[in-house]
Amino acid sequence: MRTRLIKTDGLVQQVLEGGFENDNAPLVLLIHGFPELAISWRAQVQALGAAGYHAVAPDMRGYGGTDKPEGAAAYSILNLVGDMVDLVRALGKTSCVVVGHDWGAPVAWHCALLRPDVFRAVAGLSVPFQPRRTKGPPTAAMAAITKRAGLGDLYIVRFQAADAHRALEADPATTLRKLFYAYDGATPAARKSTGFMPEGVALLDTIADDATLPPWMGADHFEEYVQAFSSGGFSGPLNWYRALDLNWSQTAFLQDQRITPPALFVVGQDDPVRHYAGGAEAGLKDWALGLTRSVVVPGAGHWIQQERADEVNALLLAFLGGLPAKPSSQAQGLG
Structure with a gap:
C-alpha cells in the first residue's frame, strides 16, 4: 500500500491505494464516512489489492490530507460525486466499482445514480439509498418528526448549527473515542448512542465518559485519527450535513x-x-434495481469494514467476482 496526493479538478486529494502495480487492474474506489478517513479501509485496500484490484481510498473533501474548501455549499452531493468522477479520470481509468460506508454510502449510491457510465457497480455499507422526498427539505422534517415522537433532537439536526463543530474540536481524542465506542457492535446496547438527545443536552454528553476504544481500534490506529482531526478540525466534515437541504434543492x-x-x-x-x-x-430493492444481495451481519455495529474486516472483504470480493468483465481501462471517454 502507499499514500500519495493526486491533483484533480480544483481539489488535491490524498489517497491510500493498493494493487497499483498492475495498470490493467480493475479500479475500486472506497469512500469513507464520518468521522473516518481513508485509513478506515486499510484492510480492504490490502485484500482487494492482493486479489488483483486497484483499490483506492481517498480522504474525502474536508478530511485528512485532502483539501478543505470553506462553506457548506462546497460540500453538496454534486461536489462529492464530482470529486469521485475526477479521481477516476486522474487515475487513468474510464470506469470503476464504488463502495461507500456511512456518509460515503450516499455518495456511492449517487455516483451510480448520476454516472452509471463511470460507476459500473456500487456497494453501500451501513446506510441504504434514501430517495429524495417530495415534501420539502429534509432537516426541518427530521426535527419535526423526532420532536413529535418525543425523541428529542437527532444529531444531524444539531449539526446544522454554524458552530456545531466547535464542541467536537474542544478535545478531538475524547470526541473520537466516544463516537467510535457509541456506535460499535461490541458496546452494550444500553450504552450505544441512538443518535437522539434530549433538548439542551450535547451529543457527547449522552455517551459515557468511561467510553473505551473498540476492540479493533489499536492505540496507534486511533492516534492517526486524533492527529488528522486535531489538524483538520470538524468544520469540513460537518459541512456534509449542513449541505443536506442544498442537496435537496x-x-x-x-x-x-x-x-x-x-x-x-x-x-x-x-x-x-x-x-x-x-x-x-426494506425498499432498497425498489430503488437499486440491480441489487444482488442485502446482507445483515449478526452482532456487528456501525464501523463494519473495521469491526468485521474479513467478512466485509469476503462479501466485496464475491460481489466483484460476480460482475461482468470490466471495459477498457484507457482514459478516453472521460475527457
Missing part, C-alpha cells in the same frame, strides 16, 4: 430516478444508524 432532476448498476448492501445487525436510516432498507 439541487437534485429535483433526480426525483424518482432508480439506480441501475449491480449493487450490494451490507449492514451490521446492531448498527445504531438503523434507528434513523434503517427504514429505507
Whole structure:
C-alpha cells in the first residue's frame, strides 16, 4: 500500500491505494464516512489489492490530507460525486466499482445514480439509498418528526448549527473515542448512542465518559485519527450535513430516478444508524434495481469494514467476482 496526493479538478486529494502495480487492474474506489478517513479501509485496500484490484481510498473533501474548501455549499452531493468522477479520470481509468460506508454510502449510491457510465457497480455499507422526498427539505422534517415522537433532537439536526463543530474540536481524542465506542457492535446496547438527545443536552454528553476504544481500534490506529482531526478540525466534515437541504434543492432532476448498476448492501445487525436510516432498507430493492444481495451481519455495529474486516472483504470480493468483465481501462471517454 502507499499514500500519495493526486491533483484533480480544483481539489488535491490524498489517497491510500493498493494493487497499483498492475495498470490493467480493475479500479475500486472506497469512500469513507464520518468521522473516518481513508485509513478506515486499510484492510480492504490490502485484500482487494492482493486479489488483483486497484483499490483506492481517498480522504474525502474536508478530511485528512485532502483539501478543505470553506462553506457548506462546497460540500453538496454534486461536489462529492464530482470529486469521485475526477479521481477516476486522474487515475487513468474510464470506469470503476464504488463502495461507500456511512456518509460515503450516499455518495456511492449517487455516483451510480448520476454516472452509471463511470460507476459500473456500487456497494453501500451501513446506510441504504434514501430517495429524495417530495415534501420539502429534509432537516426541518427530521426535527419535526423526532420532536413529535418525543425523541428529542437527532444529531444531524444539531449539526446544522454554524458552530456545531466547535464542541467536537474542544478535545478531538475524547470526541473520537466516544463516537467510535457509541456506535460499535461490541458496546452494550444500553450504552450505544441512538443518535437522539434530549433538548439542551450535547451529543457527547449522552455517551459515557468511561467510553473505551473498540476492540479493533489499536492505540496507534486511533492516534492517526486524533492527529488528522486535531489538524483538520470538524468544520469540513460537518459541512456534509449542513449541505443536506442544498442537496435537496439541487437534485429535483433526480426525483424518482432508480439506480441501475449491480449493487450490494451490507449492514451490521446492531448498527445504531438503523434507528434513523434503517427504514429505507426494506425498499432498497425498489430503488437499486440491480441489487444482488442485502446482507445483515449478526452482532456487528456501525464501523463494519473495521469491526468485521474479513467478512466485509469476503462479501466485496464475491460481489466483484460476480460482475461482468470490466471495459477498457484507457482514459478516453472521460475527457
